[in-house]
Amino acid sequence: MTPRRIHRFPTAIAAIALLTLAADPSSAFAPGANKSPIQSLPSRSQTANTFTTSTSLNALGVFVRKAKEADVRKYCQDGPPESVLSLLQKIKDSSEKEAEEPSTELQSLLTKRKGTITIIAEYKRKLEGSGFIKDVLDPILLSPVFREFGAAAVAVLADERTGGCTYDDIAVVVEEQEEARGDVPGPLPVISSDLIVDEIQIAQAADAGAKAVTVTYGVVGEEKVQQFIKDAASLGLEVIVNVGTAEEAQGAVNAGASIISVTGVDGADGKFAVIESLSIPEGRNVCTIANILAKDNKALEEVEEAWMCRDLGFNCVWVSDALYKAGNDPVEHPGAIINSMKAKSSVKYASPKARSGKGEGAREYLGDILM
Numbered sequence: 382m383t384p385r386r387i388h389r390f391p392t393a394i395a396a397i398a399l400l401t402l403a404a405d406p407s408s409a410f411a412p413g414a415n416k417s418p419i420q421s422l423p424s425r426s427q428t429a430n431t432f433t434t435s436t437s438l439n440a441l442g443v444f445v446r447k448a449k450e451a452d453v454r455k456y457c458q459d460g461p462p463e464s465v466l467s468l469l470q471k472i473k474d475s476s477e478k479e480a481e482e483p484s485t486e487l488q489s490l491l492t493k494r495k496g497t498i499t500i501i502a503e504y505k506r507k508l509e510g511s512g513f514i515k516d517v518l519d520p521i522l523l524s525p526v527f528r529e530f531g532a533a534a535v536a537v538l539a540d541e542r543t544g545g546c547t548y549d550d551i552a553v554v555v556e557e558q559e560e561a562r563g564d565v566p567g568p569l570p571v572i573s574s575d576l577i578v579d580e581i582q583i584a585q586a587a588d589a590g591a592k593a594v595t596v597t598y599g600v601v602g603e604e605k606v607q608q609f610i611k612d613a614a615s616l617g618l619e620v621i622v623n624v625g626t627a628e629e630a631q632g633a634v635n636a637g638a639s640i641i642s643v644t645g646v647d648g649a650d651g652k653f654a655v656i657e658s659l660s661i662p663e664g665r666n667v668c669t670i671a672n673i674l675a676k677d678n679k680a681l682e683e684v685e686e687a688w689m690c691r692d693l694g695f696n697c698v699w700v701s702d703a704l705y706k707a708g709n710d711p712v713e714h715p716g717a718i719i720n721s722m723k724a725k726s727s728v729k730y731a732s733p734k735a736r737s738g739k740g741e742g743a744r745e746y747l748g749d750i751l752m
Contacts, residue, residue, distance in 0.1 A: 446600050448542065449576045457581065468584035468616055475615035483614040487570050487593050488639050490533050491697040492668045498691035499533035500719050501670065503574060503701035504554065506545030508675075517705050520550050523715065524557040528569050530716030531723050533697065536572040536595075539586070548573070548589045555590030572621065576600060580612045593619040595642070598629040607636040621670065630655050634667055642670035642699055649689035656695075671695045675702035681713070687722040698722060 461469075475481065491499045504520050504527075517523065520537070527535050535558065537551045538544030551573055558568035572593045573586035578601065586594045596609045610620045622633040623644045633641050643652040652671045661667050671690040676682045683703040690698055700722065704715040 445543075445576060446578060449540070449578050452542075453579045453581065461581065461585075462588070465581065465584045465588045468587050469581050472580050472584060472612045472615050475611070481611075481614045483610065483637075483639065484592075484617055484619050485639060487534065487572075487619045488666070488668045490570065491640065491670070492666070493696070495694075496691070498687060498695065498723060499697040500531065500687075500722055501534045501536050501572065501697060501699040502527040502532040502704060502715065502719055503536040503538055503699060504546065504550070505538040505543075505701060506550075508702050508705060520546075520554045521557055524554045525561075526714075526716045527719065528558065528561060528566050530719045531566075532569060532719050534570045534572055534593075536574040536699065536701075537591075538701070539573050539575040539589075544574075548585050551586065551589035551591050577609060580609070583609065583612050583616065583618065587616040587618055591618065593621055593640075595621045595623055597623040597644075598633050599623075599625055603632045603636045606633055606638065610637050623672075624655060627655050627658060630659055634659060634661060634665075639666065640668040640670065642672050644672040644699075645674075646672075647674055649686050649693055652690060652695070653693045668696045669694070670697040670699050672699040673701075673703055675706055679706070681718075681721075684718065684721045688724075 491501070493499055504517075504523055506517060508517070524535060535554055537554055538546050539548050539551055541547050551571055555571045558571060561568045570592035571590065572595065573582075573589065573591040574595045575582055575586070577583065577594055577596045583594055594609075594613055596606055598606055601609070606620075606622055613620045619640065620638065621640045621642050622636075622638040623642050624630040624633050625643070625645045630641055630643070641656070643655045646652050646655060649671070656669050659667065671687075673683045673686055673690075683700065687698045687700070700718065704718050
């Protein structure tokens, strides 16, 4: 076996120490009015304004969707690179063929034995309304931290308006992860976390090197979820379907989803209620992810929630803002949060803030977990 490249750990720790407090300007968008060079390739989403959903979108949801549609239109008008157009054409060609069998590589990586939990660490450049740090380190610095401290995958919030990232950041993380090829731990799969409203975004993700994309059920509805799963499969990508209700979760499974992520729901019990009554066809496996919302305090309730989600049967947790809210704290940096969430501790025996005590997990508090 190739020995672990231990020199990455000091680099990762040094990177964590650079986290700083900074202000965060909001990004703005003004769509162009020129004709799109991609119009020669008719898009299935030319009727994107007629999305169907299982639940009514609130005003914010409608605004976000329309803003993303405007982003996509501008991207097409500006002229996508040939590599993306080629992948888009492959998606369109596949629509006339029998659907390809979706990959299950990511699903397998996220689904471990019962009683364990895997972690998806989401990278974003800015944190809206966190009350703590506003900007985070560049992806080239945090990418190895996620890998060395035990994440199963890295997600990049590829929406400049909400996370300050673009598909270029996905490419940077993919390239950095590939540098670990042949090492232990090896490269992590990278997920494009974007509000998908058009298949060209799937082509963009594939072009950047992502292994999976996220699709939000409440924005596009069951029919589009099914179509995007097929589109992604044609490029060898997997799809994580974001859901917020039990009805959406069942609709995602009915549409063929093999990975669902419960998002926008607070608390472990609330998340579990979304998946508790899922009816999964015989012979199919569905990986369940709990998206951990950051708390507006300095406590580490997110770690405890990850443990509770694990004990309720979730396969994986998705953690984003909670990774960064401690700033430059040498004990509570992103790597320590990841490692702590993966610990065997339970809220029955230990607290992530505990500094002493006996029983299972007593040594698995954040200050000691790196020993």
